[in-house]
Amino acid sequence: AQSVTQLDSHVSVSEGTPVLLRCNYSSSYSPSLFWYVQHPNKGLQLLLKYTSAATLVKGINGFEAEFKKSETSFHLTKPSAHMSDAAEYFCVVSDMRTGRRALTFGSGTRLQVQP
Amino acid sequence: DAGVIQSPRHEVTEMGQEVTLRCKPISGHDYLFWYRQTMMRGLELLIYFNNNVPIDDSGMPEDRFSAKMPNASFSTLKIQPSEPRDSAVYFCASSPKGLVGNTIYFGEGSWLTVV
Numbered sequence: 001a002q003s004v005t006q007l008d009s010h011v012s013v014s015e016g017t018p019v020l021l022r023c024n025y026s027s028s029y030s031p032s033l034f035w036y037v038q039h040p041n042k043g044l045q046l047l048l049k050y051t052s053a054a055t056l057v058k059g060i061n062g063f064e065a066e067f068k069k070s071e072t073s074f075h076l077t078k079p080s081a082h083m084s085d086a087a088e089y090f091c092v093v094s095d096m097r098t099g100r101r102a103l104t105f106g107s108g109t110r111l112q113v114q115p
Numbered sequence: 116d117a118g119v120i121q122s123p124r125h126e127v128t129e130m131g132q133e134v135t136l137r138c139k140p141i142s143g144h145d146y147l148f149w150y151r152q153t154m155m156r157g158l159e160l161l162i163y164f165n166n167n168v169p170i171d172d173s174g175m176p177e178d179r180f181s182a183k184m185p186n187a188s189f190s191t192l193k194i195q196p197s198e199p200r201d202s203a204v205y206f207c208a209s210s211p212k213g214l215v216g217n218t219i220y221f222g223e224g225s226w227l228t229v230v
Contacts, residue, residue, distance in 0.1 A: 043221040103219060105158040
């Protein structure tokens with residue numbers, strides 16, 4: 001079975017400082033991993049995805065994530081936070097070999113950006 | 116291109132009434148998903164379809180919930196009778212054909228309140 005754990009429910013940073021949102025996954029096979037962002041009262045938008053190509057994945061809005069198989073981690077980072085980054089972030093795993101097509105979502109990390 | 120379109124965006128209904136949520140997936144996408152988001156349980160997959168056929172409905176909470184996909188461009192999620200605990204945001208999402216790593220595109224959600 002696949003699962004994903006987001007290690008922090010809330011993260012608060014100051015504008016202009018780095019962002020780190022942590023995610024660990026569990027999967028029986030080589031997974032696909034995603035980060036989605038949800039702004040208040042909005043749907044979910046894909047930030048980036050890993051699908052067994054390069055382990056460092058670059059996404060939109062300056063975000064990137066590194067797949068580390070040995071640590072079963074897929075942490076999301078950004079060098080400098082912007083006020084508009086304040087949102088809920090979801091780490092997601094998809095394990096196609098289970099035959100189950102859909103995604104498994106983490107519980108989410110709420111990012112606050114202080115001025 | 117238009118994204119996933121959901122209606123209504125907001126609905127307030129009385130307990131016991133029937134609720135129908137509608138979704139138009141992105142044209143050409145073979146997979147359609149219904150998710151529910153609550154504070155307590157986060158994002159949960161309710162059901163998903165492939166080529167209009169329900170593949171996995173193990174997440175449907177009980178018989179009061181039903182979902183249909185009569186054609187490739189339309190799906191409904193129905194709750195009858197509705198209860199206050201059904202209050203949540205319901206997301207429809209779609210994904211193109213293919214296996215590993217395909218992005219799932221979300222609609223903006225239907226915000227349901229049952230009083």
